[in-house]
Amino acid sequence: MAATGEGGGKEELKTHFITREGTYRLMPLSEYSKPTRVPYNGQTNTPVKVSFIDVDDGSGSPDRICFNVGRELYFYVYKGVRKAADLTKPIDKRVYKGTFPTCHDFNEMLISSESVRLLVGFTAGQVQLIDPIKKELSKLFNEERLIDKTKVTCIKWIPGSTNQFLVSHVSGRMYVYSEELPCGPTSPHYQPFKEGDCFAVYTCKARSTRNPLYRWVIGSGAINEFAFSPCAKYLAIVGQDGYLRVFNYDSMDLLGSMKSYFGGLLCVCWSPDGKYIVTGGEDDLVTVWSFHEKRVICRGQGHKSWVSAVAFDPYTTTLETCDSTVEEESVKKTENKNGSNNTVLANGIYPHSNPNTHDTRKPTQVVNSSSANSVITCYRFGSIGHDTMLCLWDLTEDIIKLPCGRLRSSVVASNPTPAYSSNTIPRCNSGNTKTNSVVNDVSVIDGHAYAIGNSTVSTTNKFATLSLGDRRENSEKKEHKRNFSLVSRSSDKSQTLKVSTLRPQPDNAMKLLGTHSCPRLTEAPLLEPLVCKKISVDRLTSLVFREECLVTACQEGLVYTWARPGYVGLTQQHTVVSENL
Amino acid sequence: MNNFTNSLKFCYKMGNNPTQLEREIGSVQLPANEHYFGLVNFGNTCYCNSVLQALYFCRPFREKVLQYKHQQKNQKKETLLSCLADLFYNIATQKKKVGTLAPKRFITRLRKECELFDNFMQQDAHEFLNYLLNRVAELLQAEKQGNKTKNGDNNSQTKPEPTWVEELFQGTFTNETRCLNCETVSSKDEDFLDLSVDVEQNTSITHCLRGFSCTETLCAEHKYYCEVCCSKQEAQKRMRVKKLPQILALHLKRFKYTEQLKRFTKLSYRVVFPLELRLFNTSDDAYNPDRMYDLVAVVVHIGSSLNRGHYISIVKSEDIWILFDDDIVDKIEASSMEDFFGLSSDIQKNSETGYILFYQSRE
Numbered sequence: 001m002a003a004t005g006e007g008g009g010k011e012e013l014k015t016h017f018i019t020r021e022g023t024y025r026l027m028p029l030s031e032y033s034k035p036t037r038v039p040y041n042g043q044t045n046t047p048v049k050v051s052f053i054d055v056d057d058g059s060g061s062p063d064r065i066c067f068n069v070g071r072e073l074y075f076y077v078y079k080g081v082r083k084a085a086d087l088t089k090p091i092d093k094r095v096y097k098g099t100f101p102t103c104h105d106f107n108e109m110l111i112s113s114e115s116v117r118l119l120v121g122f123t124a125g126q127v128q129l130i131d132p133i134k135k136e137l138s139k140l141f142n143e144e145r146l147i148d149k150t151k152v153t154c155i156k157w158i159p160g161s162t163n164q165f166l167v168s169h170v171s172g173r174m175y176v177y178s179e180e181l182p183c184g185p186t187s188p189h190y191q192p193f194k195e196g197d198c199f200a201v202y203t204c205k206a207r208s209t210r211n212p213l214y215r216w217v218i219g220s221g222a223i224n225e226f227a228f229s230p231c232a233k234y235l236a237i238v239g240q241d242g243y244l245r246v247f248n249y250d251s252m253d254l255l256g257s258m259k260s261y262f263g264g265l266l267c268v269c270w271s272p273d274g275k276y277i278v279t280g281g282e283d284d285l286v287t288v289w290s291f292h293e294k295r296v297i298c299r300g301q302g303h304k305s306w307v308s309a310v311a312f313d314p315y316t317t318t319l320e321t322c323d324s325t326v327e328e329e330s331v332k333k334t335e336n337k338n339g340s341n342n343t344v345l346a347n348g349i350y351p352h353s354n355p356n357t358h359d360t361r362k363p364t365q366v367v368n369s370s371s372a373n374s375v376i377t378c379y380r381f382g383s384i385g386h387d388t389m390l391c392l393w394d395l396t397e398d399i400i401k402l403p404c405g406r407l408r409s410s411v412v413a414s415n416p417t418p419a420y421s422s423n424t425i426p427r428c429n430s431g432n433t434k435t436n437s438v439v440n441d442v443s444v445i446d447g448h449a450y451a452i453g454n455s456t457v458s459t460t461n462k463f464a465t466l467s468l469g470d471r472r473e474n475s476e477k478k479e480h481k482r483n484f485s486l487v488s489r490s491s492d493k494s495q496t497l498k499v500s501t502l503r504p505q506p507d508n509a510m511k512l513l514g515t516h517s518c519p520r521l522t523e524a525p526l527l528e529p530l531v532c533k534k535i536s537v538d539r540l541t542s543l544v545f546r547e548e549c550l551v552t553a554c555q556e557g558l559v560y561t562w563a564r565p566g567y568v569g570l571t572q573q574h575t576v577v578s579e580n581l
Numbered sequence: 582m583n584n585f586t587n588s589l590k591f592c593y594k595m596g597n598n599p600t601q602l603e604r605e606i607g608s609v610q611l612p613a614n615e616h617y618f619g620l621v622n623f624g625n626t627c628y629c630n631s632v633l634q635a636l637y638f639c640r641p642f643r644e645k646v647l648q649y650k651h652q653q654k655n656q657k658k659e660t661l662l663s664c665l666a667d668l669f670y671n672i673a674t675q676k677k678k679v680g681t682l683a684p685k686r687f688i689t690r691l692r693k694e695c696e697l698f699d700n701f702m703q704q705d706a707h708e709f710l711n712y713l714l715n716r717v718a719e720l721l722q723a724e725k726q727g728n729k730t731k732n733g734d735n736n737s738q739t740k741p742e743p744t745w746v747e748e749l750f751q752g753t754f755t756n757e758t759r760c761l762n763c764e765t766v767s768s769k770d771e772d773f774l775d776l777s778v779d780v781e782q783n784t785s786i787t788h789c790l791r792g793f794s795c796t797e798t799l800c801a802e803h804k805y806y807c808e809v810c811c812s813k814q815e816a817q818k819r820m821r822v823k824k825l826p827q828i829l830a831l832h833l834k835r836f837k838y839t840e841q842l843k844r845f846t847k848l849s850y851r852v853v854f855p856l857e858l859r860l861f862n863t864s865d866d867a868y869n870p871d872r873m874y875d876l877v878a879v880v881v882h883i884g885s886s887l888n889r890g891h892y893i894s895i896v897k898s899e900d901i902w903i904l905f906d907d908d909i910v911d912k913i914e915a916s917s918m919e920d921f922f923g924l925s926s927d928i929q930k931n932s933e934t935g936y937i938l939f940y941q942s943r944e
Contacts, residue, residue, distance in 0.1 A: 045919055151916075170916055222916065240915075242857060262873060263855030282855035284787050305785040306853055386853055387783050510943060513871055520871055521861070538925045539783060539851075555925065 014533040019392060021316060022565025024550070026535075029084035030561035032076060034069055046070070046102045046123060047308065047541035048553045052078065053106040055133075057113030064091070066118060066132065067542075068101040069557030073120060075132035081549050081563040092132035099124040103155050109162045119165055121152025127167055129179055141167075141177055146187045147212055148173060154225045158249075159232035164213070168223035172239065175212035184210040194252045199245065201252050216252075219243050224266050229274045234291070236277050238265035242509070244279050244289060256294040259509055259518040261285055266306060271379055272314040276395070278381050280307025286383045286527075288395055295516035298399050302529035305387035305539075313392075313545040315564075318378035320397075384540035384552060391529035399525050535560070611678055612899040618672045619908035621683040627907055628706040629688065629698075631892035632713065632937070633668070634905040635878035638896035639828050639939055643669055645745045661713070662720045664690040681908045706880050706892050707777075707832045707937055714774050718746035750774045752826035755864045758799075760807040762814040770823060775830035775937075783925060786831060786854040786938065787861065794821050794862035821864035825872045829858075829940040836887045845887040849932035851923040854879075856915065858940050874940035881921050882936040892936070895921070 015026040051066045065078035075092035079085060094101075099122040107117040117137070120128045125148045131137035142148060150170035158164040158176070168174040190202035193214065202215040221240030228235055228249070235249040242260035247253060263282025270277055276297065277289045286300040286307055379395040512518040535552060542553035548567045553559045611617075620630040636642050650666035664687040671682060692699040695712060721744035743751065757768045778789040796819045799805045805816035833852060836845040856876045863870035877897045884890020893906040895913065902918075904911045923934040 240856075262857040262859040264857075282785075282853070282857070283859070284785055304781070304788040305783060306855075386785070386851070387788070510873060513873075 012534060013537070014535050017390075017531050017533045019531055019565075023568065024562045024564060025568045027081050027549070027561045027563050030079065030081060030549075032065060032067065032074075032078070032085050032559035032561075033087065033557055034072065034074070035087045035090065045555075046100050048555060048557050048559075049103050050542040050544055050551060050553045050559055051104050051106055051118070052544060052546070052551075053108075053111060053116055055111055055113050055116060062113075064116065064132075065559070066104055066106070067553060067557070067559055068104065068120075071096050071100050073101045073104070075118075080546070081561060081567050092130075092135065094130070096122070099126060102152050105156050105165070107157045107162065109157075109160065119155050119157065121155040121167060123151045125149050125152060125169060127152060127155065127165075127177070139179060141179075141183055141211060142175075143183065144185075147175060147183060150222075153223055156226065156228065159228050166226070166235075168226055168237070170222040172218060172221055172223055174216040174218065174223060174226070174237070176214040176216075177211045178213055181209055181211045181213070183212075188212065188215075190215055196252075196254045198243075199247075199254060218245060221264070224264060225268050227268050227270055229270050229291075230272060231274055234274070236268050236270060238268040238279055238281070240264035242281065244268060244277065244287075246277070246291060256289075256291065257517060258287070258289045258296060259512045260287065261299070261518065261521070263306075267309045269310045269312055269381070271312050271376075271381075272317065273376055275376075276379065278310045278312065278383075280310040280383050280385070282306045284385075286310055286381075286391075286393065290400075293516075296519050296524050297402075298395070298525040298527050299521075300383070300391070300393050300527040300529060302391045302393075302527075302532045303383065303385040303387050303389060305385050307383050307385045308539065308541055309543040310381060310383045311543045311545055313380040313382060313550070315545060315547055316380040317376050319374040320377040382543055382545065382550065384543045386539040388534050388536040388539055388554070390531070390533050390535050390540065390543070390552060392531040393527055394530050395527075399527070402525060612901070615678070615898050616672050616675045617679045617898070617903055617905075617910045618675060619681045619905055619910045621681060621685075622907040623683075623685070623688050624701040625703045626684075626688055627892040628704045628709050629691065630684070630907050631880045631894040631905065632706050632710045633665075633684065633687075634894045634896060635880050635937070635939055636710075636713075637669060637672065638878050638898060638903075639749075639941060640877075641749050641827060641941070643673075645749065647673060659686075659690060660720050661687075661690050661694055662717050665713075665717070679910055703888050703890065705836070705887060706882070707775075710775065710830070710832075710880075710937060714746055714750060718744050721746065746774075747772075749828050750826055750830060751824075752776075752822060752829070753824035754820045755823040755866075756818065756820050757864070758805055758816050758818045760805065760810060760814045760816050763807060763809045765807065765809045767808070773826075775832055777832040777834050780833050780835060780848055780850050780852050782850040784850070784852055786833075786852060787858070789833070789852060790831070790860060791862050794819055821862050821867075822860055823864045823867050825860060825863070825867065825869050825942070827942045828877075829874055829942070831938040831940065833934075833936055833938070835882065835934060835936060847882070847884070847886055847890075847932070847934075849924045849934055851925045852935070853919075853922045854935055854938055856918070873943040875943060876938060877941045878939040879918075879921065879935050880937040881933055883933045885931045 015028075017024050046068065048067055048069055053064045053066070054062050055064055056062050061077050061079045061083065063078040063080060064075060066073065066075045068074075073092075073094040073096070074090050076085065076087070076090050101120050102123055103121045105119050107119075110117050113133075115131055115134045118130050118132055120130065122128070125142055125145050127141040129137065129139040129141070148169045148171055152167055152169055154168045156166050158166055163179045165177055165179070166174055167177065184206065188210070189205040191205045192200060193203045194201040198220075199216065199218045202217070204210060204212055204215070218237055219239045219241040223237055223239045226235060226237040233249060234255065235247045237245050237247070239245075242262065242264055244258040244260075244265055245254060246256045248255055258279070260279070260281045261283040265279045265281040267280045268277060269279075275291055277291060278286055279289070280286050280303075284301070284303045284305060284307065286303075288297040288300075289295070290297050377397040381393050381395065383391045383393065385391075509518075514520050514523065536554040536556075536558070538555040540552055540554050542551075542559075544551040548564055550562045550564070551559060552562070620633060622630060646662075646666050646669045649662065650670045653663065653666070656663060668682070668684050668687050675682075694716070697712070698704055698709065722741055725742065725744070751772050751774055753770050753772050755768045755770050757766055759766045776790070776793065778786070778793050780789055781792070796817050798815065798817050800815045804813040805818070806812070807814045807816065835848045835850075837848055838844070839846050854876065858874040858876070859871055875897070879895045881893050881895060882890055883893065891906075893904060895902055895904050895918070897903075902913050902915050904913045921933055921935045924932050
C-alpha cells in the first residue's frame with residue numbers, strides 16, 4: 001500500500017519492473033508489516049530480516065514468514081501472491097526489552113504444522129531458540145553474555161543438523177552451539193584446535209561438554225554474514241575486513257579467499273550449483289567469485305550506496321545441454337569436490353505454463369546437476385542496498401568463460417542476447433528439459449539424504465575427538481601461546497592481542513590488488529544491472545527469491561511481495577476474491 | 582572489557598571526563614606515545630577545535646607541524662603556523678595520556694589574522710580548514726622565499742615549489758572538454774586541497790564522488806569556445822582525478838542556500854562512508870589510480886543549520902576510535918560510525934552528520 005500511497009517522496013517509487021521474462025509487479029495487498037502498518041522509525045539500526053518456512057500443513061497456505069522490526073519479532077501465515085495478508089492475527093509476536101532481534105533461522109529438519117524451531121540472534125549477543133507455533137519452547141544461549149558480548153550478525157542451523165547451529169558476531173568470532181548443551185556459569189576457556197592464514201579455531205575446555213563447541217576467530221573486524229554451500233560442505237564468510245573466505249566446514253580448511261575492491265563485505269550468497277559466490281559490500285559493488293577457479297569473475301556496478309543483501313534466483317536460470325568438453329570437465333570437477341552437488345535447479349526447470357499446478361511442488365526438490373546433461377549458462381541474481389534500490393543481474397556464459405587475467409576495460413552490458421531468451425527458464429517449455437527434471441527428481445532425493453547422513457556422522461566424530469584428545473591438545477596449546485607472545489608486543493592482555501596477530505597486514509591487502517583475489521577495476525569485467533529500481537523510502541535490508549515472487553524488506557519494517565510474470569493475473573483474481581470475503 | 586560494548590550514545594551522554602576515560606580504557610589498551618587532549622571551547626570555537634583534532638590525527642600532517650616546531654625553535658615572530666606548532670607540541674609532550682588543553686594563543690592569533698573568525702559566532706568548519714591550510718602553505722612559501730633571497734638566488738619567475746601542505750593535501754583533477762563539433766578533447770589540470778562534493782539522499786560518498794565526475798554537457802548560453810573551431814560550440818565536460826593526494830579531504834556540501842529563507846539549510850541526507858576507500862573517478866592517465874585510503878578523521882556537524890549547531894570530531898588512533906567533543910574525550914566503536922551517516926527521512930532537520938572526511942593513503 002505504502003508504495004502507491006500518498007506520501008510525498010513515495011510517488012517516484014516503482015511498483016513494477018520489466019525483465020526479459022515479463023513484468024514483476026508489487027502486490028500491495030501482500031504487504032507484511034507490523035499489524036498497525038505504521039512505518040517503524042528506529043530507535044535501533046538493526047536491519048529487518050525475513051525468514052520463510054514451509055510447514056506443509058495441507059492447507060492452501062503452508063508458508064510462514066518471520067521478520068524482525070526494531071524490538072519486535074513477527075510470525076505470520078504467508079499467503080504469497082495468492083491472498084491478501086491478514087495482519088490482524090500474527091501467529092506469534094514477541095517484544096523484547098533491552099536487546100533487539102537481529103537475525104533468525106528456521107530449522108529445516110524439524111518441521112510440522114504444530115511445531116517449528118526458530119533461532120533468533122540479538123544485539124547484545126544472546127541467542128534464543130523458540131517455537132512460534134507451540135510457544136512453550138524458549139531456550140537462551142549466551143544469556144549472561146559470557147561467551148560474546150557483541151551483536152549477533154548472522155545465525156544459521158548447520159545444514160542437516162537438528163541441534164547444532166552457528167552464530168557470528170561483531171567481535172569477528174563465530175561459535176558452534178549445540179542446543180542440547182548448557183552454556184555454563186563461567187566464561188569459557190579455549191584451547192587452539194586449528195590455525196591457518198588469518199583464522200583460528202578453538203574448542204571450549206571444560207570438565208563436562210558445554211557450549212560453545214567451537215569458537216572460530218576470523219580475520220579482523222566484524223563477521224557480517226556467512227552462508228553454507230548448497231551441498232552443505234562449504235562455508236562462505238564475509239567480514240568488515242573486506243574478505244570473503246571459504247572453508248571446508250568439517251575439516252576447517254581455508255579453501256579460498258577474495259578481497260573487496262575496498263571496504264567491508266556485507267553479504268554473501270552461493271549460486272544454486274555451488275560454483276559461484278556473489279558478495280555485496282561497501283564499495284557499492286557486487287562481486288562474483290568462482291569457487292572452482294578461485295578468482296573474481298566480474299563486478300557489478302549499479303548501486304548508489306552499500307549493498308546490503310545479495311541472492312541468486314534459482315528459478316530464473318538458463319540451462320543448456322552440455323556438449324563442449326570444457327563444460328563436462330567443469331561438471332566433473334564439481335562432482336569430485338562435492339559428491340552430492342545438489343542444487344535447487346529443478347525449480348527452474350519446471351514449465352510454468354500452468355502456475356496453478358505449482359501448489360503441490362515443493363521448493364526443496366533438487367536436481368543432481370552432475371547427472372543431468374545440462375549446465376547453467378546464465379545465472380540470475382539480485383541485490384539490494386542502502387540506496388533503496390533493487391538491482392537484477394544476469395551472469396552470462398560469455399562473462400563466465402572469459403579467460404583469467406584478461407584485461408578488459410570496456411563495460412560489458414549484461415543484457416542478454418535473444419539466443420538466450422529462448423532457453424530461459426521458467427518460461428521455457430522445451431520437452432527436453434522437462435524429461436530431465438523428471439528423471440532427476442529421483443536421484444536428487446537420494447543424494448540429498450546421503451548428504452545429510454554424511455554431515456551428521458562427521459560432526460559426531462569431531463565431538464568424540466574433542467573430549468578424548470583433551471590432554472594432548474593441552475601441550476599443543478602451550479606452544480601456541482609461546483608463539484603468540486613472540487608476535488604480540490605486550491603479552492599481558494590475552495584475548496584482544498591474540499586477535500591482532502590474526503589481523504591481515506594492510507600490506508597483504510595492498511599486494512592482493514591486481515591478483516585474482518582483487519583485480520584492478522580494469523582487469524575484471526564490469527557488469528551493468530539488468531534492472532535497477534528505487535523501490536523503497538528507507539534502505540533495503542532483505543531479499544528472498546521464491547517460486548512465484550520475490551520478497552524485499554526495508555528498514556521501516558515493510559515486507560513487499562513482487563509477483564513474478566505469469567503470477568500477476570492470477571493474483572489479482574484471488575485478491576479480489578479475498579477482498580470480497 | 583566493558584567499554585567495548587558501550588555504545589557511543591551512552592558514553593557521550595554520560596559526558597565522561599578524561600580521567601574516567603583513562604581509567605575505563607586502561608592505559609594498556611591506549612597506544613603508546615599517543616595523547617588525547619580535549620580542547621576548551623572559547624565561545625563557539627568548536628568549528629576550530631574539531632578541525633584541529635582531525636588534523637592532529639592526520640599523522641603525516643602532525644609530524645610535519647612538529648618538525649616545523651623543532652626547526653623554528655628561536656623564532657620570535659608569532660604566526661598562525663607557530664601557534665599551531667606550539668599547540669601540537671603542547672599536546673604531544675604532555676605527561677598524561679588524556680586531559681584538556683586551552684588553545685588560547687591559537688584562537689587569539691586566528692581572530693587577529695582573519696576578520697571572518699574575529700567574533701563569537703559559529704563558523705563553517707570547512708571554511709576554517711580551507712583558511713588554515715592555505716595560510717600555513719603561504720607562511721611556508723614566504724619563509725622559503727625569504728631564505729632564497731638571503732641566499733641571493735631570487736628566481737621569482739619560476740613556479741613556487743610545493744610546501745609540505747601541498748605535498749600532503751594537494752591532488753590534481755583534470756578538466757576534460759570535448760568539443761561536440763570537431764571532437765577535439767582539451768584538458769586543463771587544476772589543483773585542489775580538498776574536494777567538495779554534492780550530497781544526495783541514501784547514497785555513499787563513493788557515489789557522491791562519482792557524481793562529481795559526471796559528464797556535463799555545455800550548451801545554450803554555456804557553450805564552450807573551441808580553439809580548433811574558433812567558435813562557440815556545444816561540448817561535453819567532465820572532471821576526473823589525475824593525481825590522488827596523500828591525504829584526501831572530502832567536504833560534503835550539506836548546507837544549501839535557500840533563497841526564500843535567506844539562509845543556509847542543512848541537508849541531513851544519509852550518506853554512508855566506508856573505513857576503506859578507493860576512487861572510481863580517476864582519469865586514464867592517473868599516476869596512482871588505485872591508491873587505497875583509510876578513514877582517519879571525521880568532522881561531524883550536529884544541528885539543523887550552518888550557524889546553529891555544534892561540531893565534534895572522530896579520529897582514528899592506531900586501531901581505536903576516539904571522539905572529541907571540545908574538552909570531552911571518549912572512546913567509541915568503529916561500528917557506531919553509522920550514527921553519523923545522516924537520516925533517511927527528510928522530515929527531521931536536526932542531525933549528527935559526517936561533514937568533512939579525512940582519508941589517508943595507505944602506502
